[in-house]
Amino acid sequence: MVGELRQVAFLLWPGTHPATVMPALAVLHAANRMAQAELYQVHCFTLDDQPLISAEGWQLPARPWSGEWVRHAQLWLVADSMLLPSSIPAGVAKQCRILVRDGVPVGALEGGIYPLAMSGLLDGHRCAVHWRMLDDFRERFPAVIAGNELFQVDRGRLSSSGGQATLDFFLSLLAEERDPDLAAMVAEELVVERLRDGSERQRVPLRNRLGSTHPKLTQAVILMESNIEEPLTTDEIARHVCVSRRQLERIFKQYLNSVPSQYYLELRLSRARQMLLQTSKSIIQIGLSCGFSSGPHFSSAYRNCFGITPREDRNQRRAQQAMDVIVRV
Template sequence: MTKPMRALPEAVQAVPARRCIFLLLPTFSPLDLSSAVAALEAANKHDGTTRYNWRVVSEDGLPVTAPNGLGVAVDGSLPDLTRGDMIFVCGGQGQEPGGSLKVLGWLRKAQRMGAALGALGGGVLALARSGLLTGRRVSAHWVLRAVLAEAHPDVEVENSLFTMDGKLITCAGGTATTDMMLNLISDHHGAAVATGAADLMVCSSARKGNQDQTVSEYGRTGVRHEKLAAALSLMRSNLEEPLTPGGISDLVGLSVRQLERLFSKYLQTTPKVYYTKLRLGYARSLLLQTNLRIIDVALASGFNSQTHFAKVYRRYFGKSPHQERPF
């Protein structure tokens, strides 16, 4: 005698599968894509219920090759949309095209239809360029925050792992993608399903979106000295209008000479040289990832003169700011 099959709970049976569409830009990160899809697959495997299905698309339906050389075959071109769709724009951390006019129009149409819009990594720049982030809070990879803030000052950029603001979801990318997807799964289907998915992914627990994505000064430089770490943090927070050595010293409670000794002992450099390198690194990211004029890049990184900026830049990188630009 065969045993009657146990029916699944009505609440589980009634859940319609959500369609997730992953749009790959030419700079997409394979880690972001695979992390997101793996989380959705794990949610489906939790108890055999199909909670999500997904499509991977490109603008023209052709395969997309990531910057690391990994090619991904897609399911097609930009599809027709429904209100219940979730769209994730996948970009990278380098020079971002921001999407063609066709892509931007498709995203605006999706927003008008009531679809949820998400961005993984550099995909946030495409949403910003489409005008869909005006006045909104977003998370962006720390490499891109300066670029986004300079090019789109009407967007509130946060240092968090991810931000869920209604039907707008933005994520720093990388391992934060897994955290974001598990939180989404929990919102959609409850903590038990999200925990089961995390277990299948051998993920101990999902971080919350408001956690800071960047590492501490110790993690970045190995410096454990509290006041030196505070000085480094002040420098990173004041690139456009650099503080003087005396100003930094006063704020952290040291003399200029004491600060210089700490830099020499722990970093084998001087405060001035370290600060200049930080500002030049910021300038380089703006040159590579935005269309800002050279003079605007110079001003944004704390140089009052384009000539002086170009001279210092060439001395440090071996090329002029104009030569640095990829376009």
């Protein structure tokens, strides 16, 4: 259970919330404590000389990266999903390539997947990306095989979609690198009810999101989510799930307090907003891909739903991101 000491380094981009890396640190520190031995020596680095302090006022101990790197068993790039990196320093990219050449695993937590992809080391590899960032990531890095799994390991490239998935990932690594029994003890210590496999999808099961287990409702919503670009009519949905139109409308009213057509419209608009804020696709392209026949039709429906036009919403988001950079960097 003891084994050799393993060095683990986390390189955090400016603006990263300390909570992004805390699940990983919790597992590693708990492993040392439960094994009553120093299995892991953890190092946290920043790209600047600013302390990592959350908005709530708590600070993560870290020291600036000087450009000189000691040999680590694992290197993790970490960034906040709300302040995604726009570049990777040449020295960091070089160090990542050296580690990969030497057979040392290189990983990314949450937004850290962006600089890792920028290094070119993910081309042709599978990785896990948080579902909110997935469209943007796929558009920017078409050579990378990005998925919405919880976490992914592919030929020395490690990736976690973030949040609770990072806890699952490091428990999985602990079981593989050290001892499944130790991983179980750490999971129990951290009050983890179930160890999730990396291949599990990130999104909450549909029936949980709907707050209902009604099979016809679930089938209808799955159909809607699968037909965003070319929406089905309410009659077509009812026919596919083998109920009458009136019965389908009663089910939606009872469980969602909505009618199928309105729920479907809001679903398409939510999808459009996600694309609008995460990708560089034109407003016309987004509207068409979400089932709207024209730009004015899309803009009108969007404004009625969100109280703002698509262009205004995108411009406000970009202005806020620019302000965040000024405030945090």
